[in-house]
Amino acid sequence: MIRLFAALSIPAEVGAALVPRQIGIDGARWRPLEALHVTLRFFGEVREDVARDLDAELLSLRVRPFEITLQGAGAFGEGPDLHAVWAGVADTPELTRLAAACERAARRVRLPVETRRYRPHVTLAYLRRPDPRQAAAWMQANNLLRSPPILVSEFGLFSSVLTAEGSRYTLEASYPLARHGPAHPFAAEE
Ligand code: 2AM
Numbered sequence: 001m002i003r004l005f006a007a008l009s010i011p012a013e014v015g016a017a018l019v020p021r022q023i024g025i026d027g028a029r030w031r032p033l034e035a036l037h038v039t040l041r042f043f044g045e046v047r048e049d050v051a052r053d054l055d056a057e058l059l060s061l062r063v064r065p066f067e068i069t070l071q072g073a074g075a076f077g078e079g080p081d082l083h084a085v086w087a088g089v090a091d092t093p094e095l096t097r098l099a100a101a102c103e104r105a106a107r108r109v110r111l112p113v114e115t116r117r118y119r120p121h122v123t124l125a126y127l128r129r130p131d132p133r134q135a136a137a138w139m140q141a142n143n144l145l146r147s148p149p150i151l152v153s154e155f156g157l158f159s160s161v162l163t164a165e166g167s168r169y170t171l172e173a174s175y176p177l178a179r180h181g182p183a184h185p186f187a188a189e190e
Contacts, residue, residue, distance in 0.1 A: 001045045003160045004172070006058065006102045007037040010122060014070065014147050018087060018124060021073075021142050025085065025134045028125035035169055038068070038089060038120050040155060041102035043111055050109050057105035058157060058175050065177045066094035067149040070122060073142035075135060082135055083128065086121035087145055095120055098155065126166070153177055 010018075015033045022030040046054065072088035089095065099118045107113060127135070157173040 001047060002051050004043040004046050004051060004054070004157060005160065006040040006043070006155055006157055008040065008068070008150075008152055008155050009171075010036045010038070010070075011150060014150055017147065018070075018122070018145075021087075021145065022124055024138045024141065025125065025127060025130050027130060028085070028127050029166055030125045031123055031166070035167070036122050036124075037158070037169070038095075038122055040095075040099045041106055041114065043106055046111065050111070053109040054105060054111075055157060055173055057108050058102065058155075058173070061098075061101045061105065061175065063094070063098050063101060063177050065151060065153040065179060066092065066098075067151055068092050068095055068120075069149050070145065070147035073124075073139050073145050074121070075127075075139060079132060080129055082130055082132070083126060084123050085125050085127065085135065085138060086123045087142070087147075089120035089122070092120075095152070098152075102155075153179075 012033070015036045018036060019033055022028075043054065069090040069092075070087045071090040074086055074088055075082050076084040076086070096118060099120070103114055103118075154174050154176045156171045156175070158169045159172050160167045160169050162168075
């Protein structure tokens, strides 16, 4: 079994501008620069043969390159359940469509359906019972965050392994977005 997710990498210069924001919440496990990403679809633990089918499905997606902008800051959970802070992503229909295409790919290989609404974000830290005043102050201080436009010309399939320092991600495959028509002529229309 392999723990997999599809995601967009964050360009190093955009990530580097987020790093200075990773302060101000005691006990936060700030994510390292190389781990910053926007998840498209979390697939969970997948059998190796299913992973191969999933790879083929992702390769067949027909989506054109587009741009995203990181915008705003927020948190998952409330009060004592607050467990992550993140940079948001400005509403982008193309991103929603790409995430939906990854969802359909997951269904075609019979992975369990994701029922939760897609909320694109870049997790900056995982938290455990943070000081609520610090968390609120962090969100206020970072709410006006806005990145330059980021060109999305590919996405990746990553594996995730739990280590003592947190999850370590490895890029297993990358999928260029098709600039002119389908990258794979015999692929099913998305
Ligand atoms: P997170 O950043 O909000 O924690 C690798 O773990 C990626 O998949 C992370 O971006 C993580 O989101 C996401 N992820 C992990 N477990 C998940 C789950 N059960 N459902 C949806 N996304 C998940």
